[in-house]
Amino acid sequence: MDFTAIIKKGEKQFVALCPELDVVSQGKTIEEALKNLEEASELYVEEMGIPEGIKVSDTIIAHFELPKHNQISA
Numbered sequence: 001m002d003f004t005a006i007i008k009k010g011e012k013q014f015v016a017l018c019p020e021l022d023v024v025s026q027g028k029t030i031e032e033a034l035k036n037l038e039e040a041s042e043l044y045v046e047e048m049g050i051p052e053g054i055k056v057s058d059t060i061i062a063h064f065e066l067p068k069h070n071q072i073s074a
Contacts, residue, residue, distance in 0.1 A: 016037035
């Protein structure tokens with residue numbers, strides 16, 4: 001079963017969230033944060049099971065950056 005991982009850069013580490021299971025983990029790199037999230041999610045499912053009626057998103061969440069532009073005055 002596929003789950004969503006949302007990864008955000010924190011001050012010192014990357015924070016990874018699985019919204020379907022409400023599991024959070026972290027790591028020094030994106031790869032480490034994702035690996036730690038997978039391990040934490042496995043432990044969660046082993047202990048608690050997969051919640052009934054869970055809907056796994058097929059949405060991909062990504063980050064992109066735009067070059068700086070002049071701001072529009074309101």
